[in-house]
Every structure is written in C-alpha cells, then in structure tokens.
Amino acid sequence: MLNTLATNITRARQQLGLTMEELATKVGISKQAISHYENGVRHPDSTTLSSIAKVLDKTIDYFFTAHKVSFQLNNVNYREGMALSLHQRATVEELANNALSGYMELEALAKENKPFENPLKDTAPIQTERDAEKAATLLRKRWKLGEGPLHNLVDTLEKKGVRIIKVKFGYLYTHEGLSGWADDNKFPVIVLNDRPQDVCRVRFTLLHELGHLLLIMAEGLTIDMVEKLCNVFAGEILLPNDILVAEFGRNRTAISMIELLRIKQLYGISVHAIMVGARRANLITFEAYQRWKASDQDYESGYYLGEEEPQRFLQMLYRCLSENKIGFDKAAQLAGRSEAEFRNIYIQKLV
Structure with missing residues (x-):
C-alpha cells in the first residue's frame, strides 16, 4: 500500500x-x-x-489505488514488414503494446520516465539521399558520438532516451522490428523481433528505425523511397562517407573481401551495406558494384563480436526490487515470468 x-x-x-x-x-x-x-x-x-x-x-x-499504466504505439513503422497481413500486423502490434505498457509502468515506478528531445527536429524535410546523409552527420555531432566506430548502439540509444524492447513475435514473423511513439508522441520506441539474428543486421535495424522516428520526411515520397532514405541514414551513421574514403581511397575498380571483412569487424556493419555505401560515395563505379553483386560472394561472411541487448528494463527492474518499490510478484509480472521462475533467475545472478 x-x-x-x-x-x-x-x-x-x-x-x-x-x-x-x-x-x-x-x-x-x-x-x-x-x-x-x-x-x-x-x-x-x-x-x-x-x-x-x-x-x-x-x-x-x-x-491508494494501483493504476496500470497503459501506453499505445502510434505512427508505427516496420522494417521489412509491409508484407504482413492486417491480422498479422494487429497481432504484432498487440504484442508490442503489451510489452510497452509493462515497460512504461516500470519507468513510472522507477521515476525514470524522462522526456525525449528530437535532436533533428529543426532540420528541413528529408527529400534526397544527400539530405539523409547530412542528417546522420548532424546526429553524430549533436549526440557527440565522435567519428569512429560505434560500439553497443543499444546502450547509446537507451541513454539518449529511446525505449528499446525485444518481443517474440513467433516463427511466422521474420521481419526485423518496428518503431513508433508512445503517450502522445512523448517517448520514442523501437521494438526488435526477439529471434536469432546477425548482430550487424540488428544494428542496422536499430538505426533504420531511428530514422523513422527522428527524420521529418518531405511530402509526396513513396514508401519505398522513405525506406531507402532510412537505410541511407542508418548506413551513414554506422560508416560515414569520410571514413569510407579514408579506408578504401577513391576510384576503386574492385574491393576485396578481406578489406570488406576488416571493416565489418571494426564498424559492425554488413558487407552488403559497406558496398552500398561505397557505391553511394562514388568510390566504385556502378559497373564495378554490379559485378560484385553478380559474383559468388557470401554477404553474411565474417563476424562482428559486439553485442546489442537492451539492458535498461532489467536495470530499472532490479533497482525497484532492491529499493522495495515492488515485490517479487510484481517484478515477475513485469518481466513476463512466473514468480518462481523469476526468483530462480534472480538468485542465479547473485551466485
């Protein structure tokens, strides 16, 4: 009480x-x-x-009344989710909203529901790829991300006020995730599909969805164009054009797989995305890019050793538990587990 x-x-x-x-x-x-x-x-x-x-x-x-906090995603965008049927979209969004409600309820209990300020709100509407690149450069500057590789994007975004949630959509749903705003556009939310994925793909999805959240798109753009501009935004944040030029030089007739894997391992971006960026920056000709696409290359080869796992929810949960703001029963409910299962997990972390 x-x-x-x-x-x-x-x-x-x-x-x-x-x-x-x-x-x-x-x-x-x-x-x-x-x-x-x-x-x-x-x-x-x-x-x-x-x-x-x-x-x-x-x-x-x-x-003296326990009030359940209820939040809804609005302005929902999907990464590769346009092929979902209306029923599937409704199911996915219901799962995401249920997870979000628990997340935001825990925020209120932890007194961590900080407002979010869009760092790109004063930029002109995005209409071209160059506009998207400039927005990415500006974001790096305003968020003081530096010019080098970005490690642990999830941690960076969570500290900047982006709510990141992983939800098991089920084996039928192979799209990467979705994003939207909660509570009358106050809180940005990215929902990741909780399934085995390449870490580089997760990183690109995070920044693609961040583009949907932060960028103000020009009127009249097609859905395909909006998706492409969000891809450009994500790629430029992960691997800016200036770094591409410094790494590869200009006027390349070809780029070897060894070079590509080195950049993937360092910057956490897929081989395919690196080549798309190289073509966009005119480091290689269109013909060279087409030859590379037609070659028998393994786009998924190589590894990036970083991890991208949301931690903020668990940090708030354990904090509220240690400060007696919630009991094990409430903590288990918010974590989506039985009380016995949650107690076992909690004890194992103490050992």
Whole structure:
C-alpha cells in the first residue's frame, strides 16, 4: 500500500508538470518531505495527504489505488514488414503494446520516465539521399558520438532516451522490428523481433528505425523511397562517407573481401551495406558494384563480436526490487515470468 501511495503521488505530480519543490510550496511543506513521500520513506498524515490531493486535483482514493499504466504505439513503422497481413500486423502490434505498457509502468515506478528531445527536429524535410546523409552527420555531432566506430548502439540509444524492447513475435514473423511513439508522441520506441539474428543486421535495424522516428520526411515520397532514405541514414551513421574514403581511397575498380571483412569487424556493419555505401560515395563505379553483386560472394561472411541487448528494463527492474518499490510478484509480472521462475533467475545472478 505504501509503495502504491508513493508511486501515485509521483505520477499525479508529474502529470501536472510540477517539480517536488513546486508541489512542496503549494502544499506548505518541505521539498524533503515530498521526497520522503515519493520514495516511500514516510507516509503523509491525513491532513497533509488531503492538501496534496487538493493541489494535484485528485481524490484520496486515487492515491491508494494501483493504476496500470497503459501506453499505445502510434505512427508505427516496420522494417521489412509491409508484407504482413492486417491480422498479422494487429497481432504484432498487440504484442508490442503489451510489452510497452509493462515497460512504461516500470519507468513510472522507477521515476525514470524522462522526456525525449528530437535532436533533428529543426532540420528541413528529408527529400534526397544527400539530405539523409547530412542528417546522420548532424546526429553524430549533436549526440557527440565522435567519428569512429560505434560500439553497443543499444546502450547509446537507451541513454539518449529511446525505449528499446525485444518481443517474440513467433516463427511466422521474420521481419526485423518496428518503431513508433508512445503517450502522445512523448517517448520514442523501437521494438526488435526477439529471434536469432546477425548482430550487424540488428544494428542496422536499430538505426533504420531511428530514422523513422527522428527524420521529418518531405511530402509526396513513396514508401519505398522513405525506406531507402532510412537505410541511407542508418548506413551513414554506422560508416560515414569520410571514413569510407579514408579506408578504401577513391576510384576503386574492385574491393576485396578481406578489406570488406576488416571493416565489418571494426564498424559492425554488413558487407552488403559497406558496398552500398561505397557505391553511394562514388568510390566504385556502378559497373564495378554490379559485378560484385553478380559474383559468388557470401554477404553474411565474417563476424562482428559486439553485442546489442537492451539492458535498461532489467536495470530499472532490479533497482525497484532492491529499493522495495515492488515485490517479487510484481517484478515477475513485469518481466513476463512466473514468480518462481523469476526468483530462480534472480538468485542465479547473485551466485
């Protein structure tokens, strides 16, 4: 009950956009007292709770009721998901929304539902491949990503405020994932298909979907063109043109597989995407690119040793558990497991 009270005071305050200090001033108590109430350290007396309820425009019963946070993805985009039937799309989106609701509920409990600021919101609408490349360069600059290889993209995106969730869509769904906005376009979400995939493909999917989230596309573009521009955006972030030129030089008549595998292992981008980038940067001619495509090359050869696994959800879950904001029953529910199964996993991590 105490955790429910603490969570609901926080939620009601945040809904009105008040800081703890502003709420404390309106109620006539200290900021420290509000902090204690929201962290479950102390319980407000009936008079204080009545004052808090009045300021926050809530009933007393509201603060003692467990409220399930419900979020929906909107402006949904798919990577290679256009072939899904309407029924399949509905199933996939329902699974994604269910996972998202649990994720955002945990955010509220952990007080980690930070707003997101689109770093590309002031850019002109994207119409050409060059526009997409410029947007990628600008993103690297504004997010201070440097000019070299980007390791652990999931961690980078999660720290920037992008919610990343993995969902088992089932064996019928072979597309890579989808993206959208939750809670009236406040929170960007990328949902990855939880199935065995090449890490380089996962990385490209993450940035392709990031393109859907951040880029403002010009009116009148076809779906195919939008997908292509998101691919250009993803490729340019992973392996900028300047790096391609520095690595390969200009006016190449061919690029060897040994060279391509070295770049794949270093930058975490597929051999095929490297060659597409080289052609786009005019490092090789169209004829040379076509000869390479027609050759008996293994596009999936070579390995990138990095990992791309979302960690933020588990970090919030274990934090809330350790701070007694939730119990094992609630933690198991949010993790989508039975309580016994979750306890076993938790104990194994301690060993």
